[in-house]
Amino acid sequence: xxxxxxxxxxxxxxxxxxxxxxxxxxxxxxxxxxxxxxxxxxxxxxxxxxxxxxxxxxxxxxxxxxxxxxxxxxxxxxxxxxxxxxxxxxxxxxxxxxxxxxxxxxxxxxxxxxxxxxxxxxxxxxxxxxxxxxxxxxxxxxxxxxxxxxxxxxxxxxxxxxxxxxxxxxxxxxxxxxxxxxxxxxxxxxxxxxxxxxxxxxxxxxxxxxxxxxxxxxxxxxxxxxxxxxxxxxxxxxxxxxxxxxxxxxxxxxxxxxxxxxxxxxxxxxxxxxxxxxxxxxxxxxxxxxxxxxxxxxxxxxxxxxxxxxxxxxxxxxxxxxxxxxxxxxxxxxxxxxxxxxxxxxxxxxxxxxxxxxxxxxxxxxxxxxxxxxxxxxxxxxxxxxxxxxxxxxxxxxxxxxxxxxxxxxxxxxxxxxxxxxxxxxxxxxxxxxxxxxxxxxxxxxxxxxxxxxxx
Ligand code: GDP
Numbered sequence: 492x493x494x495x496x497x498x499x500x501x502x503x504x505x506x507x508x509x510x511x512x513x514x515x516x517x518x519x520x521x522x523x524x525x526x527x528x529x530x531x532x533x534x535x536x537x538x539x540x541x542x543x544x545x546x547x548x549x550x551x552x553x554x555x556x557x558x559x560x561x562x563x564x565x566x567x568x569x570x571x572x573x574x575x576x577x578x579x580x581x582x583x584x585x586x587x588x589x590x591x592x593x594x595x596x597x598x599x600x601x602x603x604x605x606x607x608x609x610x611x612x613x614x615x616x617x618x619x620x621x622x623x624x625x626x627x628x629x630x631x632x633x634x635x636x637x638x639x640x641x642x643x644x645x646x647x648x649x650x651x652x653x654x655x656x657x658x659x660x661x662x663x664x665x666x667x668x669x670x671x672x673x674x675x676x677x678x679x680x681x682x683x684x685x686x687x688x689x690x691x692x693x694x695x696x697x698x699x700x701x702x703x704x705x706x707x708x709x710x711x712x713x714x715x716x717x718x719x720x721x722x723x724x725x726x727x728x729x730x731x732x733x734x735x736x737x738x739x740x741x742x743x744x745x746x747x748x749x750x751x752x753x754x755x756x757x758x759x760x761x762x763x764x765x766x767x768x769x770x771x772x773x774x775x776x777x778x779x780x781x782x783x784x785x786x787x788x789x790x791x792x793x794x795x796x797x798x799x800x801x802x803x804x805x806x807x808x809x810x811x812x813x814x815x816x817x818x819x820x821x822x823x824x825x826x827x828x829x830x831x832x833x834x835x836x837x838x839x840x841x842x843x844x845x846x847x848x849x850x851x852x853x854x855x856x857x858x859x860x861x862x863x864x865x866x867x868x869x870x871x872x873x874x875x876x877x878x879x880x881x882x883x884x885x886x887x888x889x890x891x892x893x894x895x896x897x898x899x900x901x902x903x904x905x906x907x908x909x910x911x912x913x914x915x916x917x918x919x920x921x922x923x924x925x926x927x928x929x930x931x932x933x934x935x936x937x938x939x940x941x942x943x944x945x946x947x
Contacts, residue, residue, distance in 0.1 A: 603943025
């Protein structure tokens with residue numbers, strides 16, 4: 492028999508309500524043992540999906556006053572019998588109820604196990620399950636909207652269209668292998684080639700949108716560079732202050748996450764090098780060119796700060812050198828002060844690189860933020876209807892399928908045996924199946940669900 496699992500599904504900490512959830516064949520039976528309804532009706536007799544008021548009890552001892560709901564399979568999140576208990580928030584009550592449930596025969600759920608069951612029982616495909624975690628972790632409206640679309644099955648739909656096209660090609664091939672009439676085959680090669688190009692095109696479109704998708708989901712990996720005293724901390728603090736003003740009225744938002752992420756009008760900046768935030772008072776901090784080099788390897792954006800109110804030096808030159816072939820925003824800060832470098836010196840340092848003159852202290856923040864938005868999304872973040880593949884695992888599978896389709900096209904052009912072409916087509920199908928989970932291995936599932944929190 493499948494285990495019955497349980498977990499605290501609400502966030503830890505003080506809160507109005509805490510939720511304990513149970514899923515599996517023993518859920519109702521266990522809940523029955525620990526719940527006393529106010530009106531003395533047994534849980535079995537309480538209607539499906541109706542909230543009921545009462546107490547959780549351990550023998551004669553009352554643990555908490557609760558609302559409880561049973562949801563009978565198959566129309567539940569996990570497709571199994573499910574019970575949810577709404578008790579008082581905080582740490583103790585939920586834990587006591589959880590322990591009691593474990594005593595009665597359930598086991599603590601692993602990370603993401605409820606959603607994993609939803610997947611294994613066919614309620615969601617793997618990409619939808621991944622959307623659940625993205626939805627929980629979303630930090631901007633656009634990343635949230637992208638995950639809602641993925642959860643609704645947008646990606647599933649796109650993938651299944653492509654799979655159908657490949658399947659149709661395979662049927663054609665199978666039919667031709669059975670009736671190997673030369674002239675039919677000749678004509679079919681042409682039609683296969685057309686279909687193969689179409690599939691490759693579809694895949695290309697999905698892959699090429701994925702950079703944008705990743706930026707929306709994970710944020711723009713940003714590194715701020717500049718020698719000491721040019722205004723790095725001032726820039727960070729100014730952007731963070733703006734962010735804090737927005738998020739402080741959202742209850743339950745944790746500070747430490749915010750400090751790594753800045754939400755610019757719906758665009759997420761992920762500041763990877765937060766040294767600037769933590770060492771605001773450390774004026775002797777050296778640039779550490781080596782460290783800088785390392786952090787910019789994975790950067791999507793480098794913000795390089797210069798201070799032309801002081802003469803440029805070798806540190807500045809080193810930094811500018813690091814920007815070659817990188818997406819960079821060069822800021823000449825402190826424009827409110829008198830310049831100590833000439834136009835020639837600027838040109839000599841920056842060559843043809845574009846820059847912006849700003850004063851971080853004197854109100855340039857908005858202008859800087861607008862520039863970043865423009866650099867990445869041409870000023871427009873995401874259309875309401877747009878959907879972008881945003882998950883690295885999906886992109887990898889799409890690229891795998893793409894390269895199989897290249898082999899298919901190659902094979903058709905060389906009029907290879909049809910069954911060889913079929914092998915590549917099946918490989919493409921296989922890759923696409925990794926996205927939806929049809930061809931996923933236990934390994935992949937483990938990795939995906941490890942990302943979840945317990946209780947989801
Ligand atoms: P960091 O060492 O690069 O992090 O630089 P800080 O952000 O600590 O700034 C160094 C000094 O420059 C501080 O005294 C800031 O107040 C000052 N500063 C930063 N931006 C500006 C600016 O736009 N104008 C002027 N006048 N001073 C600035």
